[in-house]
Amino acid sequence: MLLRQNYTRVFMSIGLFTLIAEVLRRKKKRKKPKKKKDAISKSSSSTTLYLSHTASSTPLWEVDKSGFLPSRPPREAPSDDRFCVLSEIVEMVPTLAMMDDSSSFLDLIRRRESAFKAAVVALIEIREEDELECVHGLYSYLVCGLIKCGVSTIPEYVARGFKMCADRLNRRPMLDYAGCVLYNWALVDPQGPVSVENVRMLRRFTGLIDEEWFFKTHLVLEAAAGDAVMAMKEGLLQLESKNNYVFMIEVLRRIETSIGVVVRDCLPLMFERRGEHGALCDYYFFFHRLRPFMSGCKNVIFCGIDHDTPLTLPGPSGAMSTLLPCLDAFLGVKNSSSKLSKLLADFSKSMPISHRGFLRKISEQSLSIRTLIIQARKYRKSQDTDIVEALATQFERCIDLLLDFRWRHLQMVRKYIVEPSGGDASSVAGTGGTAALEYLHEHIADTEAAKLPSTGESWFLGGGVRRVNTVLISPKPKFTEPETTGEESDELWHVNAENGLLPRRQPVLPSHGFDHLESVVLRLPYLCVGRRLHAVVQSLQFSLEKIKQLNIDELEGLRVRLAFMAAAYQRCDSVACVNPDIPPGDTPLPLHFKEVYDFVADLLDRPKRLCFTDLVICNLRMSPSIYPAEKIQQNKKKANVDSLCPYASMNQDDDYAKEERCAVIPACSFLAVPEEVSLFSILFQTERSSPAIVAAILSSMNNPRKLTESLQSLRMTLRDAALRHDTETTHVARADKSTMRRLRHFLLPAGASDLELASMLYSGDSVLLPIVWRFLGIPKSKAATAELQRVRDALLHNRAVPTAHRNFLRRVSSIRDNVLRICTSTEPLHHLARLEAAYNGCVDELLRLCSRRSQLVCRYLPHFASEFRDIYFEHDRRALLSARLSLLLDRRLNQRRPSNEVRLSFSE
Ligand code: HEM
Numbered sequence: 062m063l064l065r066q067n068y069t070r071v072f073m074s075i076g077l078f079t080l081i082a083e084v085l086r087r088k089k090k091r092k093k094p095k096k097k098k099d100a101i102s103k104s105s106s107s108t109t110l111y112l113s114h115t116a117s118s119t120p121l122w123e124v125d126k127s128g129f130l131p132s133r134p135p136r137e138a139p140s141d142d143r144f145c146v147l148s149e150i151v152e153m154v155p156t157l158a159m160m161d162d163s164s165s166f167l168d169l170i171r172r173r174e175s176a177f178k179a180a181v182v183a184l185i186e187i188r189e190e191d192e193l194e195c196v197h198g199l200y201s202y203l204v205c206g207l208i209k210c211g212v213s214t215i216p217e218y219v220a221r222g223f224k225m226c227a228d229r230l231n232r233r234p235m236l237d238y239a240g241c242v243l244y245n246w247a248l249v250d251p252q253g254p255v256s257v258e259n260v261r262m263l264r265r266f267t268g269l270i271d272e273e274w275f276f277k278t279h280l281v282l283e284a285a286a287g288d289a290v291m292a293m294k295e296g297l298l299q300l301e302s303k304n305n306y307v308f309m310i311e312v313l314r315r316i317e318t319s320i321g322v323v324v325r326d327c328l329p330l331m332f333e334r335r336g337e338h339g340a341l342c343d344y345y346f347f348f349h350r351l352r353p354f355m356s357g358c359k360n361v362i363f364c365g366i367d368h369d370t371p372l373t374l375p376g377p378s379g380a381m382s383t384l385l386p387c388l389d390a391f392l393g394v395k396n397s398s399s400k401l402s403k404l405l406a407d408f409s410k411s412m413p414i415s416h417r418g419f420l421r422k423i424s425e426q427s428l429s430i431r432t433l434i435i436q437a438r439k440y441r442k443s444q445d446t447d448i449v450e451a452l453a454t455q456f457e458r459c460i461d462l463l464l465d466f467r468w469r470h471l472q473m474v475r476k477y478i479v480e481p482s483g484g485d486a487s488s489v490a491g492t493g494g495t496a497a498l499e500y501l502h503e504h505i506a507d508t509e510a511a512k513l514p515s516t517g518e519s520w521f522l523g524g525g526v527r528r529v530n531t532v533l534i535s536p537k538p539k540f541t542e543p544e545t546t547g548e549e550s551d552e553l554w555h556v557n558a559e560n561g562l563l564p565r566r567q568p569v570l571p572s573h574g575f576d577h578l579e580s581v582v583l584r585l586p587y588l589c590v591g592r593r594l595h596a597v598v599q600s601l602q603f604s605l606e607k608i609k610q611l612n613i614d615e616l617e618g619l620r621v622r623l624a625f626m627a628a629a630y631q632r633c634d635s636v637a638c639v640n641p642d643i644p645p646g647d648t649p650l651p652l653h654f655k656e657v658y659d660f661v662a663d664l665l666d667r668p669k670r671l672c673f674t675d676l677v678i679c680n681l682r683m684s685p686s687i688y689p690a691e692k693i694q695q696n697k698k699k700a701n702v703d704s705l706c707p708y709a710s711m712n713q714d715d716d717y718a719k720e721e722r723c724a725v726i727p728a729c730s731f732l733a734v735p736e737e738v739s740l741f742s743i744l745f746q747t748e749r750s751s752p753a754i755v756a757a758i759l760s761s762m763n764n765p766r767k768l769t770e771s772l773q774s775l776r777m778t779l780r781d782a783a784l785r786h787d788t789e790t791t792h793v794a795r796a797d798k799s800t801m802r803r804l805r806h807f808l809l810p811a812g813a814s815d816l817e818l819a820s821m822l823y824s825g826d827s828v829l830l831p832i833v834w835r836f837l838g839i840p841k842s843k844a845a846t847a848e849l850q851r852v853r854d855a856l857l858h859n860r861a862v863p864t865a866h867r868n869f870l871r872r873v874s875s876i877r878d879n880v881l882r883i884c885t886s887t888e889p890l891h892h893l894a895r896l897e898a899a900y901n902g903c904v905d906e907l908l909r910l911c912s913r914r915s916q917l918v919c920r921y922l923p924h925f926a927s928e929f930r931d932i933y934f935e936h937d938r939r940a941l942l943s944a945r946l947s948l949l950l951d952r953r954l955n956q957r958r959p960s961n962e963v964r965l966s967f968s969e
Contacts, residue, residue, distance in 0.1 A: 122415035128287035143183035146176035147199040154206035155586040155733035177218040201236035220363035235374040237411035238381035255284035268586025271346040282327040289319035313455035348481035383416040390423040393431025394511040554865035561751025568617035586733035625729040672861035673825035736800040750782035772899035779906035786913035801921040826861035838877025897948040
């Protein structure tokens, strides 16, 4: 008995001792984060200053009901004017990065060196976290743009500022998840929620909606997870008191509801499709156009930092979101591989410091909910059994949801990374530079392993080493004149054998007084998708007096820019397609802008909308074959702003650019992707044939031999024009389809049909094909659906075409009757044979060219391809086939005495 009492005392004192030791251990552990937090702020450079939360009493990254989103909407631009240089250049990043010309980019930065230095000084004075976050985001986009252009040494005045900013936030000098998602948005309606309809992203690398949508999906997902985060925060306090199972059931229920929305409603947003837009985040654009900006840096020297030691840092990744690591830690999902743990630890260095603290709190909790359940099952009292099992069931639902998230996510990685990269899963590197699939599969296996052991097995704490063979195949996913009477004074557009339909000089923007306009044009792709274009265009000031003094070259240069800006302004909302319930319509232009646009349009006698001439002919030039080098130089001197031309040397290393012969120099762009320039370039290539075509038409003579020669030369030119299309059809078909989906809203007014777009691609507002058509005298179809013929006929009165072009078209008369008349002449048979061959050769080559254009329509509008081919193009095809001549046969049949009279087909 005494022995029993002694044993009891010993066990009690051991129990008491263990309890005290446990309490002390926990206290120590709880203190640790505080210590670490201090250490972290100290570890920041000596520039680290106390950050007050003056903007609001709440710390920016406080973990609360907004989950891991900032406690107030991000600051859209730094409040200190000394950071303007950053904002200005970041807005040009899409345009500058597209040309992949590091020297132009660096030149631009070098010119603003003193402003960058002033920004570094301003950084030291920052007292608000919001300001620091905003500046960090700007530096990130600037540096990623530079790295994407191949810059491997960041200038000191940029590097120092970025590093200082990163140090003060205790993050790294690289774009991170917070920079592109968490702190990169603005509410459309400030009182509204964070939802796809109500948020726009702030900073961007391209003018693509795909980019917007990619980051927005992450953002909305974080917002939806807010209550799960709050539930974890509250549950964390209760985990201490082991017996509050009912409370923990409620915590898990809230996690399940919230993560259920994330998995079922938010993740599938990535695959969202909307009407003409198709996939809002197209995997082609994601992989080929956005991702190159997000690969972090490899051996990049940040001048003056760490003795110029090259830095290698990961780019932004969803793995830097604190959400999943917190859920893992809270529920008890362990990392089985030390490699994976190290990676996650590295990604966590890119989380806002409060998030890291929150994650650390959960991770250091001695008890995860999984352990709690296992323990409760082990030591259950009979009256708790039901409640513990209810808790276990709720837990399993949460683990299933986590697994669901990871499988669906894996599916996304396959679609957006593995497939576009060629399908070799083993060589795919993650956004953050990881061996992506290995990493993600590990994680799925670890989540599986966190399931509770069935109640039939022996209980063990921290067990769950029940590994599943992760299969590499994921389960099926659950997801536009008056008749000109006089002589042509419009010298710029004078049609002759030297320039054809191209302007004789490159239209330029006047060198003085319009710099502000050029600057907006450079930022157009940036501003198009975001919310700021309206404000920027509204703030533009023009002087009508100055415009009156411009010569025609300058007026055309001005018009191109105004037309691009107007199209972007009117339609950027439908491009951003934020609200599918709002019917598409063009936003009315601000009055003062409209006044200027209309004024310039009237001066040039052109319509008040973007035309083919603006889009292609005046927007591009092909160097140096069309415009000899010295002409370009002269033009550059004339317009110093031209030196700002962003596309002066497009990236010749880009496979796509090479394929598409993108040696074109566009002045304006909507999307800032090579695919867009490539489309303009294809259309421009045909116009380049216009000098030879015009030459052939003008040289058609009144004797059969000369006529034959002209036709032969026309035939060769048409052939060449058609072949140009051939060389440009070798790349990924998806690129064309996706490009048109993004561009069509800018190209035509709201509500335009597929047919209108198709006719634009087929012959545009260009008189080139109609000229040849008319010259060869191809019979016309009168069928109701001969829409393409009607478009050609309408060009005679279409003000979208320069007056000189229309006049030229009017003066071209058919050569066909002359050829037929020769047939009845005394011309020897072999002459007739050659003439017949030359004429029919032209018809054949015209058919070939029209066919190529119809293929172009099919490439860019695949959904309209069969309708266009079978209904509309068919009229042209038949008309051309029926136009072929059989002169020799006719001669034999006619047996008539010929007349020597040969009429002029074209009066010069
Ligand atoms: C097209 C869409 C997506 C792609 C291509 C993608 C790609 C990747 C890749 C390659 C990784 C491996 C780590 C790395 O190297 O970066 C990763 C990890 C991760 N991603 Fe995504 N991701 C996408 C969407 C999302 C979304 C919407 C979220 C939600 C926040 C997300 C959250 C995560 C998380 C939490 C990880 C860490 C692994 C895990 O916990 O399972 N990702 N992602």
